[in-house]
Amino acid sequence: MKNSIIFIFIVVVLNSCNFNANIKKENNIRDKEAAESVVGFLYLYTAKKEFDSIPKLMSQDFYKLVAREDLKSYLISKKEKLGDFKDFTLKDWKTTETSGTNPKTEYLLIYDVTYSNGHAEESISLVKENNKVKIFGYNVNLKE
Numbered sequence: 001m002k003n004s005i006i007f008i009f010i011v012v013v014l015n016s017c018n019f020n021a022n023i024k025k026e027n028n029i030r031d032k033e034a035a036e037s038v039v040g041f042l043y044l045y046t047a048k049k050e051f052d053s054i055p056k057l058m059s060q061d062f063y064k065l066v067a068r069e070d071l072k073s074y075l076i077s078k079k080e081k082l083g084d085f086k087d088f089t090l091k092d093w094k095t096t097e098t099s100g101t102n103p104k105t106e107y108l109l110i111y112d113v114t115y116s117n118g119h120a121e122e123s124i125s126l127v128k129e130n131n132k133v134k135i136f137g138y139n140v141n142l143k144e
Contacts, residue, residue: 022098022099022100022101022102022103023098023099023100024096024097024098025096025097025098025099026094026095026096026097027093027094027095028095028097031095031097031105031107032093032095032107032109034107034133035093035095035107035109035124035126035133036090036109037133038057038126038133038134038135039109039111039124039126039135041053041057042054042057042124042135043085043088043113045057046075046079046085047084047085049079051072051075051076052072054071054072054075055068055071055072057134057135058071058134058135058136059126059127059129059134059135059136060129060134061127061129061136062134062135062136062137078140081117082115082116082117082118082120082142083115083116083117083118084115084116085113085115086114086115086116087113087114088111088112088113088114088122089111089112089113090109090110090111091110091111091112091121092108092109092110093107093108093109093110094107094108095107095108104127104128105127105128105133106125106126106127106128107125107126107127107133108123108124108125108126109123109124109126110122110123110124111124112143118142118143119142119143120140120141120142120143121140121141121143122138122139122140122141123137123138123139123141124137124138124139125137125138
């Protein structure tokens, strides 16, 4: 009887605890490649001036901050200022995959990008959303 009471007490205590058993993995090559694939489509659509194809690459959380129409306007104005897309080179990257009770995967890729009228450093943050990698943030810094 005493052992049963101790067992029940332990079960109650464990059930009342809020476990946050997350495991982090950083800089996984497969995660990097998945993110690079999405960014490859971003630059392909940019090179072809297919700006209407780019919104499908963006995460739903991106659109909580930026209206779809504003994204297209931004891309067109960037093209007018920097000119035609020429080439891009990966400069730096980082991935973080968290598995457990609060799973998520985040990616950051930084590129040197060449346009016909200049160069830019572009930081692209991505997230895994419904098992698909989507762009969450897109930042362009002009290089002088």
